[in-house]
Amino acid sequence: KKIREKFNRYLDVVNRNKQVVEASYTAHLTSPLTAIQDCCTIPPSMMEFDGSFNTNVSRTISCDRLSTTVNSRAFNPGRDLNSVLADNLKSNPGIKWQYFSSEEGIFTVFPAHKFRCKGSYEHRSRPIYVSTVRPQSKHIVVILDHGASVTDTQLQIAKDAAQVILSAIDEHDKISVLTVADTVR
Template sequence: MFIQIIYKILFTWLVTRCSGRLLDPSLFKNVLDDVANNGLGVNQIQDHFNSLTYTDTSVDGSSLATEISSSLSSKFNGPIQALKNLKTAIEAEIGNFRTSTSIVECCRARGTTYNSRFRSTVNMNEACITKSENSPSSIRYPNNRIVEVMKKNYQENPELKWQYLGTEDGILMNYPSFKFSTCRDYDPRFRPFYVSSATPVEKDVVIVIDKSGSMNALHQTQTLIQIAKQAANTVLQTLNPNDRFTVIAFSSGAEVLGSRYRDCIKSYELSEATPMNIKFIEGEINRLSVDGKTNYEAALDTAFKFFEKSPRNISGESREKVILFLTDGEKTAGGDPLSLIAKRNGDLENEIVILTYGVGA
């Protein structure tokens, strides 16, 4: 019955939307009432609530506020102190990090058992590390002194759970140890926790992807458009919710991804980098197909519109403004992109940094 009611709502909405007529508010109200009463049992729940007995108890608001404040302080002060302990240890030991380590890789984690606090199988006696496939050859690994501090933090803080350290060499140390499925797929430098610490200034980012016909060429085992999609998705994963972004795909003309479904994007408004928005645009990126010529002018014209029409500052704070331009070669359509950049960026006081990446070069 409940499924039938939901189907009725969706069918009514879709028919109304496709035919272009306004939704009858009284009809929609009746359907929602039907869902509430017959599908969810709201009236029955209310009747049951009304039948319950209760006792009025006077509450001392001042004492209750003090109790809540003390409880919250206890909950947050422990983890904050644990973070300070870890920071102090890292600063003291970083000069002692070595090019080899006895700490096991997470993909080879051993002795793990289920722990309800972590809701996972872990080894509380060890930390583990991961190493990115893009790590340099001269890696410096965190040492066991850091592991000991993590263990002590855990023992002293009943609310504390995962502790981890990401380094500029692409190393992740995780305590407690747990099993990773692969050895080289994870790189902390591309995760929001690392990027937001390394670049704390909030960002406005416009990613521009070349989807012209030449992007169908192969580089090793992948097409250039596949490489560009992966690069764009990786950038999206480094953003945090305080950043704003949009993605433009271009060939003979330019297309703002998501503009067919969201009016805010259609009006050249940058989107907040929330997980939901990022997931939505990732889906749009993955559906891109190649065709047409290479029109840099159209792509850059569209990119600059987002900086011109979005608020330049939020909450009084300045923001870094970046265009990431992913392409495989020279333009084959449109006007001079350098003249456009000089004019439009000049109008914006040259605040926009343009980073160009040659895909497959």
């Protein structure tokens, strides 16, 4: 019975979040909601150390990381979700980090905290996102051509593409990496 009650509390949280996101999206269709609170630029004065998260956080706001391909009019419910996410933390001590992730390239996290922000960020290639949109295991074969006709630039592009693929796999995926060349090495 206790497990059922706990599960029902978490299901209520998800349903409340869903209602807020859907209402925000409906409003967004007529008046775009695009306000962003960048996780990379949150002032330290807005946060304080929280032992539950073992880092400095703001329990009143969420923050966002954006893909480099995000459209400037992309839907972002973060500001509308802040009060419900804060309430989730207060009323459900078992809940910690809360996320919103969109196929448009917006990743929102609550409570807000400062990220290590080196280079671009693409949450849609992270295992948690990939496993949600493509739950079955993947069978991947990466073939790299490093023969004499391949330039250093082409080889680097191939390696970078392979790294993107490898960063999106999880423990259920099966992967093979093959390299081919014009001579045996």
